[in-house]
Amino acid sequence: MHTVKQVEDNRQEVKRNFIAYLEKMNQRKTPERFAILDEIYMNEIYLDKKHFDAESLFLHMKNNNYRVSRATVYNTLDLLVECGLVTKHQFGENITKYEAGLGNKQHDHLICNKCNKVLEFCDPRIQQIKNMMGELLHFEITHHSLHLFGDPKLDANGKCIACEKEVK
């Protein structure tokens, strides 16, 4: 995903997906819904904000003078999750994050205990565990969630290596 054309192609594909879903479910194609999708999409592409929460999304739109309500943000996020354009993660007690992206490579998450920053990683062993435990316990494993939580190691200046900020 690099050239302007590729970005635009992806943008169109995501939008087509959403429209198809809305039509299938007899849901209206309101400007708010597309504005929210655009916002998420823009964040991912241009700001590299892959994980975000509902409140930030809402505030960001408000700050850009787009008139939208929290209720609509939550409602639209639900729709996007249902149609697979967005994934919802429960990273902690009160830390629900959404992840933009269509057909991302399977990955798991490491969450920083100090700042809640989310890092991603892949490990083939998790697939092996799924296979083995499915067999052993007589289940067809459909999906999983694996979160690691940890304290960041600090550099010589006491800054978190991961987020490059001071850690108390």
Next chain:
Amino acid sequence: MHTVKQVEDNRQEVKRNFIAYLEKMNQRKTPERFAILDEIYMNEIYLDKKHFDAESLFLHMKNNNYRVSRATVYNTLDLLVECGLVTKHQFGENITKYEAGLGNKQHDHLICNKCNKVLEFCDPRIQQIKNMMGELLHFEITHHSLHLFGDPKLDANGKCIACEKEVK
């Protein structure tokens, strides 16, 4: 854990652990704290309620006419989690559950897509993943959560092998 003696021995060991922790941390040994520990302990042993939430614990004590506040319940649960006598699980958006048990072998959960039954399993590879990813991403991994979700395989009569019930 079967005979009366074993139950009592375990009860005493759990209590000793808590006392040791409180003393180490210069925390007071208040009756409320022990009452809460007892309540959790009793639930596990006699009611087989391994997973519980803060509110039920609070209500159960209230109903038994023990004067205690939510604040104290939450405070004490934190202490018990810190000293390892209780584990805290995030099973969903607003589903925080605590799990009683001293030195339970580290385990993860497989959740049935059909009936939400929770099975437990252990796999040493998860520890290896934690070690490797902590190293790789510069974190000291403190804990993790791994949930597998799956559809149960059925026996000849169409019953779930895991829960032995009919599955639609």
Next chain:
DNA sequence: ATAGTTGCAAAAGCTTTGCAGTATG
């Protein structure tokens, strides 16, 4: 036209906090 959507604010649900009173060490 007409039902699905929206914005707003209030409510809900779980957890934490502030404070005055209590009891542990």
Next chain:
DNA sequence: CATACTGCAAAGCTTTTGCAACTAT
């Protein structure tokens, strides 16, 4: 007796809901 802990209620936070107004179809 000093101060950590407690109960209570109020406040916090994120998410949901109720309702009148609006709008996509």
